[in-house]
Amino acid sequence: MNDPILCAKKLEDLIDLARQAESAFEKAAVFAATQSLADAFFADEDQFNSYALEKVEQARLHICASIGYDITNGHDEQQHRAWALGAIHTLQDVLSKG
Secondary structure: OOOHHHHHHHHHHHHHHHHHOOOHHHHHHHHHHHHHHHHHHHHOHHHOOHHHHHHHHHHHHHHHHHOOOOOOOOOOHHHHHHHHHHHHHHHHHHHHHO
């Protein structure tokens, strides 16, 4: 991964795309992109502390849940997007202090 801050920003962009996704294809694209970006962090996990990786995993889970690709535990899409955004903002803060 060349720029983790850029990847975190792209995860943030995916939250908006998840909100806009209507078709099965759009939701699948958001899922695939989310998985790919999260996997990029874990492929270089020795570069990040466990707290940053926890935030990546939380963002992944909540983005995917918001589009129906993970369990929702009874929470609505908007709540999952809010949780994803919080995780990503924390991740961005951790990375900027890195």
